[in-house]
Amino acid sequence: MIRPIFSALALICLSLPAQAETFEKVKVDAGAELFETACKRCHSVDADKASYGPLLNGVVGRKAGTKDGYPYSEALENAGFVWTPGALRAWMEDNDAFVPGTKMRHVGIEDPTVQDFIVSYLTTLH
Ligand code: HEC
Numbered sequence: 415m416i417r418p419i420f421s422a423l424a425l426i427c428l429s430l431p432a433q434a435e436t437f438e439k440v441k442v443d444a445g446a447e448l449f450e451t452a453c454k455r456c457h458s459v460d461a462d463k464a465s466y467g468p469l470l471n472g473v474v475g476r477k478a479g480t481k482d483g484y485p486y487s488e489a490l491e492n493a494g495f496v497w498t499p500g501a502l503r504a505w506m507e508d509n510d511a512f513v514p515g516t517k518m519r520h521v522g523i524e525d526p527t528v529q530d531f532i533v534s535y536l537t538t539l540h
Contacts (some may be wrong), residue, residue, distance in 0.1 A: 438534065445535025448528055452521060454515065467518065470519050471539045473497050478513070490516030503529040 449457075458465035469482040476497050479490035493513050495501060505525040506513045523529055 422456050441534040442538055444505065445531035445533070446486070448532050449535050452523065453517070456518075470536060473539070474533070474537050487515060487517040489516075499533045499537075502533050506532065511532050 431461070453467075453470075455465040456465060457470050459469070459471055460469060461469060468481045468486070474497055478495050478497055478501075479486040490513055493509040497505075501512075503526070506521055506529050508522065509516055509518050510520050523532070
């Protein structure tokens with residue numbers, strides 16, 4: 415009587431991490447596509463390629479305005495915060511309000527799901 419319940423529980427426990435991983439992968443893939451349309455024309459993720467905006471590899475956990483060699487606006491250079499997922503979401507939603515004086519053109523991504531997917535993708539860039 416108890417056995418089938420344990421087997422079912424064991425199966426569920428075994429499959430949960432796999433499902434979580436799959437979901438994260440779906441988010442990263444979706445984020446990569448969204449990044450391609452919304453960000454990539456200005457932001458390279460290839461260290462050997464110059465782009466109009468700063469390189470975003472390793473941006474999660476990096477202090478704002480500190481990527482070596484990039485000519486940031488004074489506003490971003492002096493902003494003094496670290497890019498967390500929350501800061502990135504606020505930036506995507508309204509970058510001019512988040513850092514007044516930034517030279518990044520307003521992107522205005524208000525959908526939290528889209529923000530979340532793009533953050534998932536950015537987290538994978540080292
Ligand atoms: C029209 C060009 C353009 C687009 C599109 C664009 N950016 Fe930017 N981005 C810039 C520029 C220019 C800067 C530098 C801003 C400054 O110095 O004030 C910047 C800065 C940033 C920074 C700060 C990086 C650092 O090193 O502190 C982040 C994060 C960022 N952008 C993320 C994004 C994301 C995510 C998208 C897409 C949703 C995006 N950007 C779309 C031009 C763009």
